[in-house]
Amino acid sequence: xxxxxxxxxxxxxxxxxxxxxxxxxxxxxxxxxxxxxxxxxxxxxxxxxxxxxxxxxxxxxxxxxxxxxxxxxxxxxxxxxxxxxxxxxxxxxxxxxxxxxxxxxxxxxxxxxxxxxxxxxxxxxxxxxxxxxxxxxxxxxxxxxxxxxxxxxxxxxxxxxxxxxxxxxxxxxxxxxxxxxxxxxxxxxxxxxxxxxxxxxxxxxxxxxxxxx
Amino acid sequence: xxxxxxxxxxxxxxxxxxxxxxxxxxxxxxxxxxxxxxxxxxxxxxxxxxxxxxxxxxxxxxxxxxxxxxxxxxxxxxxxxxxxxxxxxxxxxxxxxxxxxxxxxxxxxxxxxxxxxxxxxxxxxxxxxxxxxxxxxxxxxxxxxxxxxxxxxxxxxxxxxxxxxxxxxxxxxxxxxxxxxxxxxxxxxxxxxxxxxxxxxxxxxxxxxxxxxxxxxxxxxxxxxxxxxxxxxxxxxxxxxxxxxxxxxxxxxxxxxxxxxxxxxxxxxxxxxxx
Numbered sequence: 202x203x204x205x206x207x208x209x210x211x212x213x214x215x216x217x218x219x220x221x222x223x224x225x226x227x228x229x230x231x232x233x234x235x236x237x238x239x240x241x242x243x244x245x246x247x248x249x250x251x252x253x254x255x256x257x258x259x260x261x262x263x264x265x266x267x268x269x270x271x272x273x274x275x276x277x278x279x280x281x282x283x284x285x286x287x288x289x290x291x292x293x294x295x296x297x298x299x300x301x302x303x304x305x306x307x308x309x310x311x312x313x314x315x316x317x318x319x320x321x322x323x324x325x326x327x328x329x330x331x332x333x334x335x336x337x338x339x340x341x342x343x344x345x346x347x348x349x350x351x352x353x354x355x356x357x358x359x360x361x362x363x364x365x366x367x368x369x370x371x372x373x374x375x376x377x378x379x380x381x382x383x384x385x386x387x388x389x390x391x392x393x394x395x396x397x398x399x400x401x402x403x404x405x406x407x408x409x410x411x412x413x414x
Numbered sequence: 415x416x417x418x419x420x421x422x423x424x425x426x427x428x429x430x431x432x433x434x435x436x437x438x439x440x441x442x443x444x445x446x447x448x449x450x451x452x453x454x455x456x457x458x459x460x461x462x463x464x465x466x467x468x469x470x471x472x473x474x475x476x477x478x479x480x481x482x483x484x485x486x487x488x489x490x491x492x493x494x495x496x497x498x499x500x501x502x503x504x505x506x507x508x509x510x511x512x513x514x515x516x517x518x519x520x521x522x523x524x525x526x527x528x529x530x531x532x533x534x535x536x537x538x539x540x541x542x543x544x545x546x547x548x549x550x551x552x553x554x555x556x557x558x559x560x561x562x563x564x565x566x567x568x569x570x571x572x573x574x575x576x577x578x579x580x581x582x583x584x585x586x587x588x589x590x591x592x593x594x595x596x597x598x599x600x601x602x603x604x605x606x607x608x609x610x611x612x613x614x615x616x617x618x619x620x621x622x623x624x625x626x627x628x629x630x631x632x633x634x635x636x637x638x639x640x641x642x643x644x645x646x647x648x649x650x651x652x653x654x655x656x657x658x659x660x661x662x663x664x665x666x667x668x669x670x671x672x673x674x675x676x677x678x679x680x681x682x683x684x685x686x687x688x689x
Contacts (some may be wrong), residue, residue, distance in 0.1 A: 249506055251688040269510045279506040285499040288428045300420050301507045356608075 202226055202351060202381050203248060207257035207278070210243050210405075217243040218404035220257070227350075230382040231300050232392050235402035241385045248383075249279060259362070275302060280342035280355040282385075284336035287328045291320060291339065296326050304347050310364035312342035316368050341369055345376055355385040370395060417509050421517025429525040434487050438526075442533040443482075444445050445475060450540060466549045466637070467540040469534065473556055473633045476530060478596065480560070481567045487589035488571035488583040491518055492683065497581050502689045511684045519572055519676055526545075527564045531557060552636050555661065559629055562668035566625040567625070569672030569679070576679035577686065595626045618650045625668040630686060632664030 203225040210218040218240045225231060233241050246252050247259050250266030250273060259266055266273040274393070289295060298304045303383060313320040316338040329338060337360040358366045373395060384392050389399065401409040429435050449468045469584050472529060492515075495501040505514065542548055570591060578584040600621070621627050631651070635641060639649030639657050651660060 204444050214549070246502075246689060251502065251505070253685070253687055271510050274506060275505065275508040279503070281499060281503055283499065285503045287500055288431065289424060291423055293427065297424060297504070298507055299419065325507055 202262055204260045205244070205248070205257070206253075206260070208244075208247060208254050208259060209256040210240075210247060210252055211255050216405050218247065221405070221407055222257075223400070223407060223410065224333070225351075225381045225383065227379050227381065229398050230377060230396045231384065231398045231400055232389055232396040233383060233385045233400050233402065234387065234389060238403040238404075240405040242355065242401055243405075245279075245355060245383065245385060248353065249274070249277065260324075262329075275314070276350045278349040278352045279345045280337075280340045280344050280354050280357045282359060284328075284340055290325050291331075292324045293352055294339075298343050298347070302347060304343065305324075308346035309339075309342050312345045312372065313339060315372055316342055316365060318342065330381065334362060337361055340363060341372075342379060345372055351381045351383070353383045353385075356387070357384075358391060364393070418517045418520070419511040421509070421514055422521035425518050425521030426524050429487075435525060435529075438483055439529040441479065442476070442529045443536065445472060446533045446537045446540075449473060449537075464546045464549075465537065466552055468537055468541070469549065469552050469556060470633075470637065472534070472537070473559070476560065477563075477630055477633070480526075480530060480563060481595070482592045484564060485571050485574075485592055486568040486585060488522050488526065488568055489574050489578075489584040489588040491522060491572065492575040493578050493584045494581045496579070496595070496689055505688060506527070507572065511688075512680070515680050515683055519568065522572075523564065523568055525566060526559060530560050530564070534560075555636050556633070558665045559632055562665045562672075563625060563629050565672035565674070565678055566668035566675075567573065573675040573679035573682075576683040595624050599624055600627075606607075614647075615650055618647055621649075628664045628667060632661055633645035635661060635664075673677075 205221055205223045208218050209216065212353060221240070221244065233240050233244070243252065244305065246268065247254060248261070250259075250270045253267060261273045262276070264265075266274050289297065295306050295309055298309075299306050310320050318335055318338040320339070320342075323335075328339070331339070337357065341357060358369060367400045370392075377395070382395070384396065386392055396413065398410070398412050400407055446468075447469060452473055454468045490497075492501070495504070505511075534553060538548055538553055571588060574584055574587050574591075578587060596665070603617050603621050606612055607614065622631075631641065631644070632644060635657055640651060644651075
């Protein structure tokens with residue numbers, strides 16, 4: 202589903218990705234790890250089509266995420282490390298994701314309830330004014346409701362309490378079939394039970410890529 | 415198209431909730447209220463009185479503050495979203511860059527144009543209520559001029575926003591452009607004229623390329639069709655074209671300029687890294 206071919210990305214003199222190649226197929230549940238500055242975020246941003254590579258390319262189901270971004274992003278769910286300070290109300294944000302990507306709003310509410318987030322009581326509240334944990338829960342609910350083939354999480358549990366983390370992992374377990382699940386994480390022990398592949402990056406290269414049972 | 419309008423609608427709603435929009439609306443609405451309270455409609459200067467005089471004063475102040483308001487509130491539109499990672503999340507959905515960029519422009523245009531337009535409408539309605547003669551010609555000309563001036567500076571602001579990485583730099587560039595077009599370009603052209611190095615026609619043409627300058631001249635052309643207050647420069651302008659052609663140029667040119675800058679901004683936006 203995701204093919205990264207000899208990808209190099211530089212920011213000025215700094216080489217963030219250095220000739221990286223890898224492939225993620227259906228039912229690959231990957232923990233992407235490495236120290237700060239290893240190139241993890243650059244790799245996922247390249248998959249999302251945010252960066253123009255200096256060399257190489259990324260193909261998602263054979264499509265270029267920069268040139269065919271709408272088709273590619275229809276099938277990708279993404280949750281960033283820190284929820285952005287979006288000023289829209291929850292209702293407006295839900296309209297945005299529903300109209301732009303055809304996400305079922307009832308399904309967002311369903312997953313929000315599963316994450317113990319009472320969304321109906323906060324519909325007119327600005328997303329920005331929710332607590333860190335509530336924001337993260339809503340973004341996770343949206344990502345699950347999108348029913349994408351590829352789910353990318355950049356440290357998604359940073360703001361969640363232990364109970365919410367358990368809910369999150371339970372929902373993921375129920376929804377991971379036939380998908381590519383890509384976690385950027387520093388805490389392998391948290392996702393160890395979910396993943397079947399561990400990739401370590403350092404200084405813009407993949408230093409190890411192993412399958413785990 | 416639905417995504418374009420969705421982005422425009424959400425940007426409009428978000429802007430209308432922002433504090434800057436409240437201040438922006440109060441400034442332009444307050445100006446009109448202040449003019450009425452100060453009795454501007456009762457005064458007469460250089461033959462202008464009533465609502466005509468009020469609209470003339472309004473437009474003179476607007477020429478100075480509207481561009482900087484548009485620049486500082488809009489220039490952070492994309493660069494600000496990039497700075498605080500909103501762009502990273504919002505563009506992870508199936509929205510094309512074209513829809514996102516032009517949707518933002520449409521939303522922001524309505525946001526910046528609506529208060530200045532409504533302030534003039536309020537002046538007309540209030541003037542009509544107190545029995546003043548309504549200067550429809552001036553009203554429509556100013557509506558058109560404000561539309562085109564807003565277009566020009568919105569285009570420039572989005573152009574800056576598309577390539578500047580941080581919103582602080584964007585603000586600095588915006589302020590420089592405003593002060594350059596407002597004052598420095600005049601000073602530079604006057605000094606060139608005094609040195610007699612270039613023909614007057616060339617210098618006047620250069621001055622008229624400045625959207626603020628062409629707005630300024632068009633604004634007085636309805637009161638003073640011969641442009642006598644401008645002295646000899648008027649001969650060059652009115653010898654080259656009729657007053658009507660000049661008014662049409664002063665409305666059309668800034669719109670084209672704004673669209674050109676907005677399109678250049680879009681070309682940069684889609685070719686650069688998004689975050």
